[in-house]
Amino acid sequence: MSDATPTPTATPERPQLPAQSPPVDPAETAVASDKARSTGKLSWWRGDGGDGAKRNLGLIGVLAALIVVGAVTKPDLYGDPNWVWNNVLAILQLASVVGVVTVGMTFVIIGGGIDLSVGAIVALAGVWCTTVATQSYGAGGMIFTALVVGICVGLVNGVLISYGRLVPFIATLAMLVAARGLAASISNKQTQVSSSTFINDIAARKVIGIPILVYILGAVVLAGWVVLNRTTFGRRTIAVGGNPEAARLAGINVRRHTMLLYALSGLCCGIAAIMLTSQATSAQAAMANLYELDAIAAAIIGGTLLSGGRGTIVGSLLGVIIFATITNLFAINGLSIEAQNMVKGGIIVAAVLVQQFQFKSVTRLLARNRVTTAT
Amino acid sequence: MSEEETVALPEDDPATASAEAVAEAPLVEAPADTVAGEVVLRLTDVVKTFPGVRALDGVQLEVRAGEVHCLLGQNGAGKSTLIKVLAGVHQPDSGLVEWRGEPATFTNPQAAMKAGIATIYQELDLVEDLSVAENAFLGHEYRSFGFVRRGRMARHTRQILSRLGHGEIPPGRMVRSLPAAGKQIVSMARALSHEARLIIMDEPSAVLAHDEVGNLFRIIRELTAQGIAVIYISHRLEEIREIGDRVTVLKDGRTTAANLPARDTPTRDLVSRMTGRTIEYVFPDRPADDAAGADLLQVQGLTREGEFADVSLNVRAGEIVGIAGLVGSGRSELLETIYGARLPEAGTVRMDGKVLRPGVGAAVRAGMGMAPEERKSQALLLGEPIYRNVTLATFGRYARLGFTNAAKERAEADRIAETLELRPRDVDRPVRTLSGGNQQKVVVGRWLLGGTKLLLLDEPTRGVDVGARAELYQVIRALAAQGVGVLLVSSEVPEVLGLADRVLVMREGRVVREAAAGELDENTVLDLVMAGSLMEGAPA
Numbered sequence: 053m054s055d056a057t058p059t060p061t062a063t064p065e066r067p068q069l070p071a072q073s074p075p076v077d078p079a080e081t082a083v084a085s086d087k088a089r090s091t092g093k094l095s096w097w098r099g100d101g102g103d104g105a106k107r108n109l110g111l112i113g114v115l116a117a118l119i120v121v122g123a124v125t126k127p128d129l130y131g132d133p134n135w136v137w138n139n140v141l142a143i144l145q146l147a148s149v150v151g152v153v154t155v156g157m158t159f160v161i162i163g164g165g166i167d168l169s170v171g172a173i174v175a176l177a178g179v180w181c182t183t184v185a186t187q188s189y190g191a192g193g194m195i196f197t198a199l200v201v202g203i204c205v206g207l208v209n210g211v212l213i214s215y216g217r218l219v220p221f222i223a224t225l226a227m228l229v230a231a232r233g234l235a236a237s238i239s240n241k242q243t244q245v246s247s248s249t250f251i252n253d254i255a256a257r258k259v260i261g262i263p264i265l266v267y268i269l270g271a272v273v274l275a276g277w278v279v280l281n282r283t284t285f286g287r288r289t290i291a292v293g294g295n296p297e298a299a300r301l302a303g304i305n306v307r308r309h310t311m312l313l314y315a316l317s318g319l320c321c322g323i324a325a326i327m328l329t330s331q332a333t334s335a336q337a338a339m340a341n342l343y344e345l346d347a348i349a350a351a352i353i354g355g356t357l358l359s360g361g362r363g364t365i366v367g368s369l370l371g372v373i374i375f376a377t378i379t380n381l382f383a384i385n386g387l388s389i390e391a392q393n394m395v396k397g398g399i400i401v402a403a404v405l406v407q408q409f410q411f412k413s414v415t416r417l418l419a420r421n422r423v424t425t426a427t
Numbered sequence: 428m429s430e431e432e433t434v435a436l437p438e439d440d441p442a443t444a445s446a447e448a449v450a451e452a453p454l455v456e457a458p459a460d461t462v463a464g465e466v467v468l469r470l471t472d473v474v475k476t477f478p479g480v481r482a483l484d485g486v487q488l489e490v491r492a493g494e495v496h497c498l499l500g501q502n503g504a505g506k507s508t509l510i511k512v513l514a515g516v517h518q519p520d521s522g523l524v525e526w527r528g529e530p531a532t533f534t535n536p537q538a539a540m541k542a543g544i545a546t547i548y549q550e551l552d553l554v555e556d557l558s559v560a561e562n563a564f565l566g567h568e569y570r571s572f573g574f575v576r577r578g579r580m581a582r583h584t585r586q587i588l589s590r591l592g593h594g595e596i597p598p599g600r601m602v603r604s605l606p607a608a609g610k611q612i613v614s615m616a617r618a619l620s621h622e623a624r625l626i627i628m629d630e631p632s633a634v635l636a637h638d639e640v641g642n643l644f645r646i647i648r649e650l651t652a653q654g655i656a657v658i659y660i661s662h663r664l665e666e667i668r669e670i671g672d673r674v675t676v677l678k679d680g681r682t683t684a685a686n687l688p689a690r691d692t693p694t695r696d697l698v699s700r701m702t703g704r705t706i707e708y709v710f711p712d713r714p715a716d717d718a719a720g721a722d723l724l725q726v727q728g729l730t731r732e733g734e735f736a737d738v739s740l741n742v743r744a745g746e747i748v749g750i751a752g753l754v755g756s757g758r759s760e761l762l763e764t765i766y767g768a769r770l771p772e773a774g775t776v777r778m779d780g781k782v783l784r785p786g787v788g789a790a791v792r793a794g795m796g797m798a799p800e801e802r803k804s805q806a807l808l809l810g811e812p813i814y815r816n817v818t819l820a821t822f823g824r825y826a827r828l829g830f831t832n833a834a835k836e837r838a839e840a841d842r843i844a845e846t847l848e849l850r851p852r853d854v855d856r857p858v859r860t861l862s863g864g865n866q867q868k869v870v871v872g873r874w875l876l877g878g879t880k881l882l883l884l885d886e887p888t889r890g891v892d893v894g895a896r897a898e899l900y901q902v903i904r905a906l907a908a909q910g911v912g913v914l915l916v917s918s919e920v921p922e923v924l925g926l927a928d929r930v931l932v933m934r935e936g937r938v939v940r941e942a943a944a945g946e947l948d949e950n951t952v953l954d955l956v957m958a959g960s961l962m963e964g965a966p967a
């Protein structure tokens with residue numbers, strides 16, 4: 053306080069009469085707010101992904117730790133730069149198909165939903181695009197079919213959820229069962245071999261030393277990032293997931309947008325179906341098994357809020373890469389799938405716990421505390 | 428005071444007939460050793476910082492038993508932060524809190540509650556999917572042998588509610604289904620269900636209508652008569668004059684005046700200590716009466732069962748129409764129905780002579796915008812930056828080919844932040860970190876960006892301080908001067924009369940009077956509005 057200002061608080065016993073009023077001069081106000089501004093570091097929650105950025109740094113830390121574990125357990129391999137480069141490519145290639153699915157999943161979850169049917173959609177699209185009839189139209193026809201099947205199944209999900217008012221969990225769970233059933237009946241439970249060299253080359257080829265699948269992942273991630281952060285579609289997604297009522301009252305068509313989100317997820321599944329078919333040079337009804345779990349887990353680890361309204365594409369990508377790295381780590385150490393799954397489970401739980409501690413609002417904390425004492 | 432006459436006395440209320448049954452649980456029991464006039468709470472140099480903000484920067488406060496101690500300060504001055512420190516929600520960085528003569532630290536809300544501090548928070552903190560009674564007694568349920576004594580809880584809750592003048596709220600009702608004002612009553616009931624020595628009320632009257640404020644004051648007087656201390660926060664100076672004993676003023680997180688007498692301190696002194704300047708608290712001048720243009724909005728026979736019936740009204744371009752009425756008179760529902768957020772059972776809404784298709788989308792395309800009543804649940808994305816909240820309804824307009832234009836959005840938000848005195852001014856902050864009044868400015872500011880033909884404002888100044896309020900009135904009037912029509916709902920009759928050109932009075936879902944604002948005065952409007960509440964209060 054400046055000396056010109058009487059400090060009426062000095063003696064609380066005596067009621068202070070405002071004999072000399074307007075005590076505060078504007079200069080002082082300015083000082084106070086400057087002070088406020090200079091207090092503390094630039095905060096982690098500053099807008100425009102600042103929060104996500106910090107969290108992503110954490111994920112990169114996790115990734116670094118995994119690499120250190122790899123280097124410690126297999127020093128001979130990690131000593132060879134050629135092997136390391138190839139291993140990085142192997143990890144990225146491993147991450148590519150689930151990564152594409154996860155981008156779509158991230159949108160759905162940020163938009164306040166969940167899509168349990170992604171694995172089934174990948175299988176259905178894969179099977180549909182490798183039927184003899186479809187293959188007769190060539191690679192273009194196959195790609196077109198996979199994408200259209202993905203989008204259409206996604207649209208069915210979307211319509212059921214936004215206009216039929218089904219809970220997303222139920223609607224997509226039903227779709228999971230139905231789509232796999234349809235895939236099985238189309239393929240007659242057979243493995244359908246892809247005879248298109250164009251399709252089969254996608255997974256087999258590299259361009260400038262990098263597998264095409266990794267380029268596809270990169271393109272989808274980039275597109276996802278741009279759409280989420282730079283377009284009205286992305287903005288609507290965050291609004292619809294963060295506070296649907298506020299979005300509705302702001303004039304956003306919440307239902308139509310929700311529907312489109314599932315279609316987008318379906319589109320990603322269609323792309324993934326082509327990638328996976330290419331990798332296996334065939335498709336079958338059981339392919340992409342449990343992809344929904346991998347995609348959801350990666351998104352959550354990447355910091356996407358399960359309740360919607362918040363998440364980043366980069367975080368999801370890091371989540372997928374972390375999982376792929378773990379798989380890779382276990383593979384090079386010759387450890388079992390079972391041990392690997394246990395570690396993955398642990399990581400998922402840890403990620404969700406961290407999320408809960410970070411996003412609890414004061415009121416929720418209060419309510420929770422009270423409830424805890426009650427029981 | 429007129430509200431005392433209109434309040435139904437608790438003895439008349441059938442719900443209190445069972446008073447003996449809950450005799451072991453009186454409304455609020457003052458602890459036996461309460462001494463009136465004794466200093467119960469003293470704060471010295473309390474400091475609390477958040478990342479990037481010094482919310483409290485040396486606060487002094489002294490509260491005595493049996494007094495109503497008012498906290499005054501602009502939006503963002505630190506009032507809510509201060510009471511959260513007292514309630515154990517936040518821990519101070521430094522400074523001394525003395526509770527009944529002993530230094531105290533409340534590490535969590537339960538600790539403060541145990542010590543006898545009950546709090547009504549500014550933002551509702553109810554569990555939506557529990558019943559009214561469960562919310563009121565959350566954390567301190569009546570129990571025996573591990574079972575919750577639901578009957579006793581329900582009885583006690585009903586008793587508290589009827590003392591609050593709301594015996595009609597069933598204790599078993601889910602909180603989710605209550606309107607905003609009902610929820611406020613429940614959080615008051617929660618605070619009153621504790622055995623407290625100090626009850627803190629953070630803007631309890633912001634959502635309440637005139638008569639309810641009367642009920643609240645009656646309760647506060649009962650409390651203080653028992654030696655319970657009350658800390659009362661409000662931006663309405665008249666209330667502080669009426670109920671307050673002493674006033675402490677905060678500015679930028681510091682105490683700029685302590686223990687002023689609430690009744691005699693001149694308003695300009697209070698205002699200048701709060702704001703550092705003098706504010707002429709006046710409504711902008713009305714333009715010459717032929718200023719309004721053609722009919723913009725025409726509502727014909729609009730009806731929704733149980734909410735409002737057969738409402739017809741019109742708003743002309745450049746005209747501000749105010750709706751006065753009690754909470755529960757159907758005002759907010761009417762606004763939401765006009766806006767397409769609720770489907771009418773009968774009647775039509777026309778914009779520019781064309782019947783609107785149902786749905787918010789059509790209304791927005793036709794040029795309507797609505798600032799809803801409840802900012803947190805209906806309007807804000809709390810985790811998103813301020814600028815994105817300001818442009819939530821308009822970001823599409825600044826976008827090109829589907830790509831958003833964040834720079835333009837920031838600039839627009841900055842402009843609004845400037846006019847409405849948003850603090851802090853930084854539009855990249857998440858809305859979550861704003862004070863309540865500043866959040867409200869974001870909600871209203873969203874529709875002031877221009878491009879809207881008809882504004883529907885539901886309690887636009889809820890929780891907004893005197894200074895910013897005057898600015899807001901100016902902005903609204905300026906928009907009207909540009910030909911925007913405004914339909915305004917407010918619980919504050921002076922606001923409706925001062926700002927609007929024409930006033931509709933609603934009671935029990937019907938328009939009972941329509942007149943130019945100049946033809947009505949506050950008492951006439953209150954009489955019209957209250958007539959309904961008296962009828963409701965009569966035994967069925």
Ligand SMILES: Nc1ncnc2c1ncn2[C@@H]1O[C@H](COP(=O)(O)OP(=O)(O)OP(=O)(O)O)[C@@H](O)[C@H]1O
Nearest residue numbers: 477482502503504505506507508860861862863864
């Ligand atoms: N969780 C938080 N993180 C960062 N800043 C915060 C947080 N809570 C409050 N603040 C900041 O602290 C300051 C004081 O806020 P506070 O809510 O105490 O104001 P107030 O006096 O209650 O205002 P109002 O009259 O609008 O309710 C504001 O600048 C606000 O932005």
Ligand SMILES: [Mg+2]
Nearest residue numbers: 507549862863
């Ligand atoms: Mg506040």
